[in-house]
Amino acid sequence: MAGIHPSAVVAEEAQIGPGCAIGPFCVIGPEVVLGADVNLKSHVVVTGDTHIGDGTEIYPFAVIGEIPQDKKFGGERTQLRIGARNRIREHVTMNTGTAGGGGLTRVGDDGLFLAGCHVAHDAQIGDRVVLVNSVAIGGHCIVEDDVIVGGLSGVHQFVRIGRGAIIGALTMVANDVIPHGLVVGPRGELDGLNLVGLKRKGVKRSDITALRAAFQMLKDGEGTFQDRARRLADESDSDFVQQMVAFILGASDRNFLTPR
Incomplete structure (x- = not known):
C-alpha cells in the first residue's frame, strides 16, 4: 500500500511501489515508475520517462524528469533513471537525456543532492556522489563513484570526474579530473589528492x-x-x-x- 495525499495529482498510468509516500501537491506523470518506499515530501514534480529506485527521498519543489535544457531537443522520447536510497533536496532539477547524447540521464545509488543543484541531460552520475548546494553538472558529464562537488561549483559539459575526487566550493571545472584528485580555485586547478577522502x-x-x-x-x-x-x-x-x-x-x- 502507498500513502497518497488527497491533494496530489498522480496519473493513473504511473507505477507506484509499495510503501511509497506521496505528499501534498505532488504531481506524478503517466510514465513515472517509483520503487518501494519512495518518499516525496510535498510539491514535488516527477514527469517524463523517469524511474526512481527504492527508498529515495525527494524534498519540496524538486522537479525530476523534465525535458532537457537543450535547444537541439526536438521532443524525442528520452529517459531518466535514478537509483536507490538517494536524498534529493529542495529545488533540485534532474533532466532526461537527448537523442544526440544517448537518450539517458542516469543517477546511481546512495547519493546526496543538496538544495538547488542541477543534473543536466545525458549526465552519468555514480554511486555515493555528493553535490552540495547550487552545483550545476553540465550535459554529457560523467561523475564517477564517491565524488564530492562543493557548493556553487559548475562542471562543464562533457567533463569526466574520476572516482573519489573532491571539488572545492566556487570552482569552475572545465577539464577532466583524475580519480582521487583535489581541485580548487575559481578556474579549477588540480592541487593534490583527496587524502581525507582516501x-x-x-x-x-x-x-x-x-x-x-x-x-x-x-x-x-x-x-x-x-x-x-x-x-x-x-x-x-x-x-x-x-x-x-x-x-x-x-x-x-x-x-x-x-x-x-
Whole structure:
C-alpha cells in the first residue's frame, strides 16, 4: 500500500511501489515508475520517462524528469533513471537525456543532492556522489563513484570526474579530473589528492603512498601528461594507481586538469 495525499495529482498510468509516500501537491506523470518506499515530501514534480529506485527521498519543489535544457531537443522520447536510497533536496532539477547524447540521464545509488543543484541531460552520475548546494553538472558529464562537488561549483559539459575526487566550493571545472584528485580555485586547478577522502574510506597506507608518488610523477616527470601515465601503468602495481592510469588513458572529449 502507498500513502497518497488527497491533494496530489498522480496519473493513473504511473507505477507506484509499495510503501511509497506521496505528499501534498505532488504531481506524478503517466510514465513515472517509483520503487518501494519512495518518499516525496510535498510539491514535488516527477514527469517524463523517469524511474526512481527504492527508498529515495525527494524534498519540496524538486522537479525530476523534465525535458532537457537543450535547444537541439526536438521532443524525442528520452529517459531518466535514478537509483536507490538517494536524498534529493529542495529545488533540485534532474533532466532526461537527448537523442544526440544517448537518450539517458542516469543517477546511481546512495547519493546526496543538496538544495538547488542541477543534473543536466545525458549526465552519468555514480554511486555515493555528493553535490552540495547550487552545483550545476553540465550535459554529457560523467561523475564517477564517491565524488564530492562543493557548493556553487559548475562542471562543464562533457567533463569526466574520476572516482573519489573532491571539488572545492566556487570552482569552475572545465577539464577532466583524475580519480582521487583535489581541485580548487575559481578556474579549477588540480592541487593534490583527496587524502581525507582516501583515509575515511580506509584505503591502505601503501596505496596512498603509491598514489602520492604517482601524482608527483604526473606533476614533474618527463614527457607529456599521457606519456607519464603510460610509464605509471608499467611501473606501479597499486590498483588505485592503475585505476587512475586507466582513467587518464581512457576516451575523453576534454583535456585534463594537470597538477600545478
